[in-house]
Amino acid sequence: MPETPAGDGPTIGIVGLGRLGSALRAVCRDNGTRVALTATRRRGWAAEAVPDVLVDTSAPEAHPQVLDYCAAHRVPLVACVSNLTDTQWKALEELAGAVPVVRATNLSFAHHLQVRIAEFTAALTTGPFGATTTVRERHPLGKAHRPSATALALADTWAGASGRAVADIADERAGLPVSEHELTHTWDGESLHVRHHVGSWTVPARGALAAAQWARTAPPGLVTMRTVYDELTARNTA
The missing domain is CATH 3.30.360.10 (Dihydrodipicolinate Reductase; domain 2)
Structure with a gap:
């Protein structure tokens, strides 16, 4: 079920609760980030509210539902599933015309x-x-x-x-x-x-949360984690 710890950061939706998704949920719990939505193949979608950002850590089979949800609710997406088909990558580019999309091949x-x-x-x-x-x-x-x-x-x-x-x-x-x-x-x-x-799934989970925090206020468009980290490090050195 979704979790609602105290915190002022963005609310997160997590699709897929495998190794990365579970690690992301734990990182959110530890730092007070509210998880407003979870989705798994067995239990389906459970939401307390529309999240500020959706993080997809699932599998290619869930991709149509993820894109439909983000398009319908205008929710930014952090796409962590790397083994998509060419057609699915094209659909991700089309979604990026309406909302921010981070193509997260590697989150570290x-x-x-x-x-x-x-x-x-x-x-x-x-x-x-x-x-x-x-x-x-x-x-x-x-x-x-x-x-x-x-x-x-x-x-x-x-x-x-x-x-x-x-x-x-x-x-x-x-x-x-x-x-x-x-x-x-x-x-x-x-x-x-x-x-x-x-050596730990906590590492990419922290990267996914950083990408979600960045995407929350980003304009529509398709970017990689390079853009995310370039901008975040530039802010810290400005």
Whole structure:
């Protein structure tokens, strides 16, 4: 059922109470953020009120309901489901014409830094300093798809910043939650590894709440977590 702890922040709706959704609900409970709506496949949708922002942590099957709800109630969306079809991504873009939509492939702030480091490295590794670059990702057994959306996005980031495709994307299914993503740059006799490890679902849950707080006052449009973190860090350094 929805929960209503004390607090002055935005009210949140959570679709999907798996590992990420449950962690987000716990983070909301800890910091006093009101959860006004929850939705699961077994129990359906339960709402005390229309939330200020909806966070979708469910599965592609729930996507039509999520988009219909946000469109009908003009609710901003933080979309954390990464394995959508091309048609579903297109529908997300259409929704963004009416409400703010955050496409949250990876919610971690440290991953945001990893992406920025990749762009910085790309600008310096040109000409005789060019490197062979690879991506490696690891998730526990049971991860729904491979390579992960984050690994593919890292490869795209590197290609866009350097003009060179990565030489390989390696995916591994083993070990403990939650994930590892690593960029390796190799030269003759040396290599540089930029690895990001997440060991708790609380980490992406905090990122989802930060995205929800940002989306609450954002204009309509489709953005990624890069825009969210760029703007939040700019506010803190202004």
